[in-house]
Amino acid sequence: MYSRLLLAALHYNHNGSREVARTHDGEVQYGVRxxxxxxxxxxxxxxxxxxxxAYASALMESLIEAYSR
Incomplete structure (x- = not known):
């Protein structure tokens, strides 16, 4: 459970400040909620x-490196 919490925090911190999506013409996309x-x-x-x-592959590489010692 603790590992899932840490993984969720990593995901939020990595994706919290995403840019706004744009169309091929460069205009901002909007959606109705x-x-x-x-x-x-x-x-x-x-x-x-x-x-x-992208954080997941770096995390997996560091885990493999840590456990292969």
């Missing part, structure tokens, strides 16, 4: 880039 607490009220928000998992 329907939050439950608004009871039917919709919200327009910019779409973020896809999350990155």
């Amino acid at each position: 329907y939050p439950r607490f608004r009871k039917g009220g919709w919200v327009v928000r910019p779409v973020k880039e896809k999350p990155s998992y």
Whole structure:
């Protein structure tokens, strides 16, 4: 459970400040959200880039190096 918590924190810290997604023309992409607490009220928000998992490969390499000693 503790390892899952640490992994979730790594993922959040790595992807917390993602850039806004853009179209091929360079315009910002927007999406419509329907939050439950608004009871039917919709919200327009910019779409973020896809999350990155580059930290996972670096983590795996360090684990392999640590356990191969």
